[in-house]
Amino acid sequence: MNEESVLESASVHGHRSSLIATAVGIIVALFFVVLVVSSPEDRESATSPLLGNPAPVVKSTTLDDKQFELSRRRGSWVMFNFFNSTCVPCRQEHPELVAFHAAQATAEPPTELYSIINDDSDNAVRAFFEANDGDWTKVRDDDGSIAVAFGVAKVPETWIIDPNGYVRLRFIGAVTKGLLDEKLAELQAAFEGM
Amino acid sequence: MERSRSSRLKSWPMWMLMGVVTVCLLAIGAGRDGGPLTQQERIDSITKRLACPTCDGESVFVSQASAAVNIKNEVARQVATGQRDDEEIVAFIEERFGGRVLLVPRATGFDSLVWVLPVTVLVCSVAGLAATFRRWRREQGLVPSDDDRALVARLLAEDPEDNDEVPR
Structure with missing residues (x-):
């Protein structure tokens, strides 16, 4: 092996090493891009496979022991608010819901608001509403079937169902009256144009 | 050299046999039917495959969180x-x-x-290691030619402070 061949061999090895290093760098960069772009939490926060599809069957009882069936609310805009009296964001958004509900008395078309009680006792919910106002129907979900049917893991969550019984919107986290008014107006305008 | 190649060739059937036995045992183990499951066993087996949506790394089977209990x-x-x-x-x-919510990701799509x-x-690592070991073995077997010795001697002569011995 002469000097030239030694140098040539060293050059080939160096070239190969830099190629491997570049390839590894590209793979790591691709992983990084995939991690940044995928961001599953954000993607799932606003979406649900239920959107645009018929709402799940909901049959339960209300806090004043009456039967509740979502299918019997056809023809009305329905809003479900998944709620727990000990959850801080639920308590924070409550005044917004009270204001929204009050405004629905004169709204055209009005939206029916229902609180879906999530992992909470009747007495705690009654005490909360007596102290904080909120004269709308509260629906029990003792076995969690309504929460699972809608894919609700944490409260508060708010869902809007159109008069045909199709799920139209999902809000994760606390809502405001302004946000609800704006989104409902958009939905109702689109619904009337259908 | 000839002897080592021949002993390598002789050990091949044994490796093949071990491979076949391993694959057969794995196939039998994977396809083994443990008999009909009770309802509770089915519930347990399903909830062990599901992750609690509000906890970190806990299965629905283990978790007592409200969402996990609802799913259960x-x-x-x-x-x-x-x-x-x-x-x-x-x-x-x-x-x-x-x-x-899946503890074991699906084998389709992006997952x-x-x-x-x-x-x-x-596979790439094993292939890379095998290639590297083969190259090292090949390089170890090289006997320096007269040209190599002359080159080393000349380089050493150019740098008298380098006292390393020239390999023989």
């Missing part, structure tokens, strides 16, 4: 009605809560990378 109740309801098999129940929960990548990396 739903699984129990669906098992009791008998209208869905285990895969369909898992698919139902996944559809509602998203892919994050399949979780299964494919480690195997690919393993």
